[in-house]
Amino acid sequence: MFVVLLTYTAPIEEIDLALPDHAEWLGKQYDHGHFLASGRQNPRTGGVIITRPMARGKLDAILATDPFATQHLAQYQVIEFSPTKTAPELRLVNEAVAH
Template identity: 55%
Template sequence: MFVLELMYTAPLEQIDEALPRHAEWLRGQFEAGAFLAAGRKVPREGGVILVAGADRAAVEALVATDPFVREGLTEYRITEFVATVTAPALEGYRERLPA
């Protein structure tokens, strides 16, 4: 599993102008089953996305398709973790530690 941390590198006016394109991209990823949750940071300096499945290379390729990235408005920090404990609603995403 991965935590994607978005850090805005452009003024909020530019972020707001690109937001509809980014939101459409997010919807597509939710429909594809790649994303579990997404939202803005507080204070509004970026966002966070929780990603299930994919390997790191696939996640990096996916991030590169975000309109915020393509338009040079944000940077991503990608953190991989093994979700060994989950809420009951996320049991299907529970992982085992590598042997």
């Protein structure tokens, strides 16, 4: 499982122009079952994505297709972790990690 921290590297005006394409890309990742949660950082300096368990190479390939990446608008920090305890709502995700 991964937490991805996006840091904007362009003015917010450029981010806003690419936001519809980024939102569409996020929707596709949810449709494919890759992401669990995402949203803006506060203050608005970037974003956060929490992924389902997957191979790191697969995640890197997915992130490379983000319009923020292809337009060089953000940098990505990927943090891998193995949840050992979760809220009941995330139990299925935790069980997927354990197997």
